[in-house]
Amino acid sequence: KNLKDQELEYLFNRGITKESIEKFEIGFANSSQDTINYLKQNFLNIDEAKEIGIVSVGDSGLYSRLINRITFPIRNHANKLIGFGGRTTTGHSAKYVNSIQTRLFDKSRNLYGLNLAKEHIYKKGTIVITEGYLDVVMMHQAGIKTAVATMGTALTEQHIPIIKKMNCKVLLCYDGDKAGRVAAYKASKLLSQSHIDGSVVIFDEGVDPADMVKDGKQKELISLMLNGTQLMHYIFDHIVSHYDISNPFEKEKALKECVEFLNTLNSEILADEYAKYLAKVLQISPSKIGIKEPQKISRQEQGIPADINIELSMIVTALDDFNALEKLHRYKHLFRYCKKEVEEFLNQTRDFSFLQLNDDIIAYSQEEFMDQLSLMFARHYEEKIEQVKYQDIDISEKLNKIKEYKELITNYKQGRI
Numbered sequence: 001k002n003l004k005d006q007e008l009e010y011l012f013n014r015g016i017t018k019e020s021i022e023k024f025e026i027g028f029a030n031s032s033q034d035t036i037n038y039l040k041q042n043f044l045n046i047d048e049a050k051e052i053g054i055v056s057v058g059d060s061g062l063y064s065r066l067i068n069r070i071t072f073p074i075r076n077h078a079n080k081l082i083g084f085g086g087r088t089t090t091g092h093s094a095k096y097v098n099s100i101q102t103r104l105f106d107k108s109r110n111l112y113g114l115n116l117a118k119e120h121i122y123k124k125g126t127i128v129i130t131e132g133y134l135d136v137v138m139m140h141q142a143g144i145k146t147a148v149a150t151m152g153t154a155l156t157e158q159h160i161p162i163i164k165k166m167n168c169k170v171l172l173c174y175d176g177d178k179a180g181r182v183a184a185y186k187a188s189k190l191l192s193q194s195h196i197d198g199s200v201v202i203f204d205e206g207v208d209p210a211d212m213v214k215d216g217k218q219k220e221l222i223s224l225m226l227n228g229t230q231l232m233h234y235i236f237d238h239i240v241s242h243y244d245i246s247n248p249f250e251k252e253k254a255l256k257e258c259v260e261f262l263n264t265l266n267s268e269i270l271a272d273e274y275a276k277y278l279a280k281v282l283q284i285s286p287s288k289i290g291i292k293e294p295q296k297i298s299r300q301e302q303g304i305p306a307d308i309n310i311e312l313s314m315i316v317t318a319l320d321d322f323n324a325l326e327k328l329h330r331y332k333h334l335f336r337y338c339k340k341e342v343e344e345f346l347n348q349t350r351d352f353s354f355l356q357l358n359d360d361i362i363a364y365s366q367e368e369f370m371d372q373l374s375l376m377f378a379r380h381y382e383e384k385i386e387q388v389k390y391q392d393i394d395i396s397e398k399l400n401k402i403k404e405y406k407e408l409i410t411n412y413k414q415g416r417i
Contacts (some may be wrong), residue, residue, distance in 0.1 A: 007070055007089060014134060015214030020141045023116070023347040025299070027071045029086060029151055035064035049153060053083065053099040062403070065100065072133045074098070074105065074151065077162070078367045082110065085133055085151060096133070099154050104365070108156040108388040111148040120145040126170045129155065131180065135173070142221070147173075147209075155187040158232040160194045165375060169229055171199030176205040185238040188231040193264055199228030202306055232274045235261065235392050240281055255282055259289060309360050311338040315345050316355050317364045322371050334376040 011021060020026075029035060039049055046062070049055045055064050069086030075081050083099030098184050099105050111129070115135040128147040130136055135258045139147035150159070155172075163170060172187055174180040180226045184200050191198055201224050203209070212221040229237070236258050243254040257280050263269050279286040316337065318325040332342045344350040355361050364372065 006366045010089065011071070014138075014210065015135055015141075016134070017141060023140070024113075024136075024137050025073045025242075027073070028089075028196050029064065029066035029069050029071050029084075032064040032067050035066070036062055046049070052104055053104065056100075056148040061158070066097070068092075069097070070346075072112070074110065074112055076110055076367055077114045077118055077371075079115040081368070083107075083132065085112065096152065106158070107151040108153050109162075109368070110151065111159065111162065112151055113140070113148040114162070115145050116140065117148050118166065121168050126169045126171055127163060127166060128173055130173045131175060131183070132208065132210065135208055138223050140211040141214045142218045144225075154183050155190060160190070160196070161371065161375065163191075163195070163196060165371060167332070171194055171225055172198065172200045173209055174200070174202055174227070175208060176203050179236070185235065188238075189261065190292075192231050192235065195267070196263075200231060200234040201225055201228045232270075233277055236274070236278050236281055245282060251282055251284075255284070256291070258282075263298070272338060277300050278323075301417040308337045311335050311359075312341070312355055312361045313364055314369060314372060315341060315352055316361055317369050318345070319353065319365070320363065321369070324364075325365060325370070327373060334373070335381055336376075336379075378409045381409050 007406065008021075011026065016026070036055065038044075039046060039055070046055065050057070053065060055062055057063075066084060066086040068090050072085040072087070073081055074083040074085055082104035083102070085096060085098050087096050088094065098107055102109070112133055117127070117136075117140075124146050126146055128139065128144060129148055130139065130149045132149055136147045136149045139145075155183055170182050170191055174184040174187075180339055181202060184202060188198075188200060203212075203224075209221060211216070238262070239257050240254045243250040245251040245254055250270050255278075260276060261279070275289045276286055277293060279289055314324070319330045328342060329346060332339070332346065335342050341350075341352070345352050356363070382405075385405045388405070391398065
C-alpha cells in the first residue's frame, strides 16, 4: 500500500527522499486483515499468496506475514519481484523481517538492490556490500550506486558465483559492533578463499552508512571507503587481536592460526605476499612463517564436488522445465564433469529423479539456470583463449581471436546468451 503520513515522516526523518522512495518502491503493510481484504477484493489467488510467503495459516486462520511495517520489495538481478523485507513501525523486537524461504526467494542466494546496482557494478568493477536496506537506499541516494545488502544473513557460498560473474572487487561495509566485526571476518575469509579481491570498512559502533549520508557526511563516507583494509589484512588483524602477542606462547598460537588459513588459499603468490604482512603484524622474521607448497592438483580435481553438484542441479532443473531441457540439448557440449549423465538423461536411458532427494542438488529458477549456463560459456571461451595462445598462427589472427573470445566472455558473464 501507499505510505501514510506517519511512515513518510519516519522515512523523511531518516533522510530518505521522495525520489528514493519511488526508486526502491518503498511501501507499507498495514494490518493483517487489510492485506487479506486487498487480495480478495482484487481476486488474487490466495494459494499463490501462501506459496510465495505473503500470507500464511495459523491457529486462528489466514494472516499476513508483514503487519504494520514499512516494506522494501526485493527483486532479483533480473528485476523480478521475489519477496519483501519489512521494518517495524511499532517497536517490535524484530526490527526487520524478510519473506520466508520460498521457491522464488532464497535470502542466501540474493542481494538486495542488485537489480538497480548491477550495471554500475559492471562499469565500476566494485560491489559494495552492506548489512541493511536503508544503507543501500541512502548510499544510492548519495551517488554510491554499486551498493547492495545481504538480507538477514551473512555472506554465503551461494553469493560467491553472483560476485564472480560480475568480475569485480568487493568492499564490505559493516557495523562496528561485535556481530559486525565477526561477520566481516567470516565474509573476508570466504571471499579470499574464493580468490576474490577486496577490502573492509568497519564503521564506529552506533554509526552506519545511512546515518552518515543523512548527516551530510558523504565525503567522509567516501574517504572511508577509499581507504578500506585489505581483506587478508583484516583477517590477520582479527585473528591476532584475540591473542596477547607480547606473550611468546600466545604469539605462536596466533601465528599457527594465521598460517593455517593462509595455506587454505592454495596460492604460492598470495601466501608469499601476505606472509610479509603477517610477519610485520607479529613482529617476527618472515623466515619464521612456514608456508606449505601449494598442492599440485589438476584443474579437474580443483572444485570437482561443487561443479558436479552444479551440473547435476541443471539436470534436475530440466526434469520439470522445458526451457532448461531445450538448453541442455543445445549446450550439452559445455558440461565438463557430467557429460555421460547428460547424454543418459537426454536419451532417457536412465531415471534421474532420485537426485531430487539429495539436499546438495537443487532445482534452479530460470534465472539461476541461465546464470550457471553463462558461467559455463565464459569458462569454455577462457579455455579457448589458453588454446589460442599456443597455436602456430599469425600473431594478428591470434590477437583478433583472443579479443573476440574476451568480448564473448564479457557478454556471457552479463547474461547475454
